[in-house]
Amino acid sequence: MEYKILFDKVRTIVRHHNELKRLKGENFNIFDVLNLQTNEVRTHSAFLAELLNPKGSHLMGTVFLKAFLETIRHDNNFTTKDENLKFDTSTAIVNVEVHIGTITTETGGRIDILLEDRRKNTITIENKIDACDQDNQILRYYNYNHPKNTVYYLNKYGDEPSIESKKHLKSETDFHIISYRHHIISWLEKCHTLAADQPILRESIKQYQILIKKLTNTLENKQKMELHQLIVNNLEEAELIARNYDSVLAQIRDTFRNALLKALKQYQERANELKDYEIKINKTVNATYSGIWIPQKENSNKMFGICSFSGQGHLEGTLFVGLYSKDPIITKELSPINSNKDWRHYQNLTYDYNGSENKIINCSDKAFLKYVNHPENLKKVVSELTKQIITFIEAHAGDLGKNKDSPSPGI
Numbered sequence: 410m411e412y413k414i415l416f417d418k419v420r421t422i423v424r425h426h427n428e429l430k431r432l433k434g435e436n437f438n439i440f441d442v443l444n445l446q447t448n449e450v451r452t453h454s455a456f457l458a459e460l461l462n463p464k465g466s467h468l469m470g471t472v473f474l475k476a477f478l479e480t481i482r483h484d485n486n487f488t489t490k491d492e493n494l495k496f497d498t499s500t501a502i503v504n505v506e507v508h509i510g511t512i513t514t515e516t517g518g519r520i521d522i523l524l525e526d527r528r529k530n531t532i533t534i535e536n537k538i539d540a541c542d543q544d545n546q547i548l549r550y551y552n553y554n555h556p557k558n559t560v561y562y563l564n565k566y567g568d569e570p571s572i573e574s575k576k577h578l579k580s581e582t583d584f585h586i587i588s589y590r591h592h593i594i595s596w597l598e599k600c601h602t603l604a605a606d607q608p609i610l611r612e613s614i615k616q617y618q619i620l621i622k623k624l625t626n627t628l629e630n631k632q633k634m635e636l637h638q639l640i641v642n643n644l645e646e647a648e649l650i651a652r653n654y655d656s657v658l659a660q661i662r663d664t665f666r667n668a669l670l671k672a673l674k675q676y677q678e679r680a681n682e683l684k685d686y687e688i689k690i691n692k693t694v695n696a697t698y699s700g701i702w703i704p705q706k707e708n709s710n711k712m713f714g715i716c717s718f719s720g721q722g723h724l725e726g727t728l729f730v731g732l733y734s735k736d737p738i739i740t741k742e743l744s745p746i747n748s749n750k751d752w753r754h755y756q757n758l759t760y761d762y763n764g765s766e767n768k769i770i771n772c773s774d775k776a777f778l779k780y781v782n783h784p785e786n787l788k789k790v791v792s793e794l795t796k797q798i799i800t801f802i803e804a805h806a807g808d809l810g811k812n813k814d815s816p817s818p819g820i
Contacts (some may be wrong), residue, residue, distance in 0.1 A: 456617055457522060460473045472660075481585070493528055495528055497528060506519055515549060520533050537725050557598050565588060585644065597614055598769075664787070665718065666699070676795060688701065690702075708736070711734045717772070726772070727769055727771050729758055730798045731754060731755035739807065762780060
């Protein structure tokens with residue numbers, strides 16, 4: 410009974426929050442309309458860099474950059490008294506996707522946002538929304554322009570980078586962690602105030618701020634205080650819910666993937682379209698690129714795949730069926746996935762939901778997970794996806810061709 414009361418109270422807070430958003434017109438968001446919510450390069454790095462750039466189109470000079478450095482307490486991150494190592498905002502140059510050399514175990518890569526002043530002091534921002542860490546990534550950026558470089562690891566909630574990325578480096582000593590939920594939202598509030606007399610700029614910042622609050626599940630102050638007090642009054646219950654939250658979502662995703670796997674194998678048993686292929690699961694369901702692989706039996710370098718059941722990975726986490734080949738393929742005029750050119754072509758997978766037809770599936774979408782948690786809905790979605798996947802395979806099987814002599818892929 411205590412849990413039901415707790416959930417009812419939380420539901421009331423969420424409904425009140427959603428109603429306020431509706432009344433203030435915040436349900437319309439240009440980033441949502443253009444499906445750019447989680448695109449790290451085209452949305453987040455681009456928007457942040459434009460505000461940080463003293464020569465940006467906002468024509469506000471260094472005020473946003475200074476507010477940012479103040480928000481992340483940049484000056485406090487120095488232990489040296491050498492004035493030449495202090496970042497000079499008046500001469501700052503800001504670029505995105507900066508290539509710093511061929512990747513090795515300790516150097517190279519592509520920096521998401523790089524700030525540089527006239528003394529060649531640099532600020533490196535590694536921007537993570539949903540993408541996973543790369544091996545040695547923080548280490549490589551730490552070694553760039555050392556000791557005149559300060560590295561910031563920006564992610565949704567202020568999580569530590571993986572051991573594989575940071576290696577022996579220590580946060581708040583060798584690099585610094587900043588979050589969208591705390592630092593970026595706070596900075597955007599300052600920017601919104603600073604742009605008070607610039608209506609288009611001000612509202613553009615507001616739109617982006619709303620997007621960040623949505624991505625980080627951030628409530629308005631009044632609702633946040635109510636939720637805070639509710640959790641304090643029910644600490645044991647809230648702790649139990651928090652401990653089981655991720656495992657519940659993983660279980661729903663796993664059930665969904667296994668149901669689709671079973672349906673595809675059943676189709677293979679009674680039809681000819683998949684007789685030359687294997688069907689198997691790839692990675693655990695919460696791994697970034699979790700999927701179902703359908704490789705050729707004669708050449709596993711060439712396959713079809715359904716990815717990703719984690720709600721992360723390529724295409725901002727959208728679930729898709731794709732044509733994957735490490736080897737050359739017959740048809741060249743296909744649309745590859747930019748983040749991995751071996752995905753030669755793809756199609757988003759969709760379902761009908763609440764009167765909306767062909768709604769794109771993302772396994773991080775809570776509405777979708779609640780929907781497929783019902784057995785009848787799961788059966789309906791799996792049936793429709795099986796048709797979409799088989800149709801895609803039929804249309805593109807000829808693009809792969811056959812090659813018995815190719816080695817197996819390392820994926």
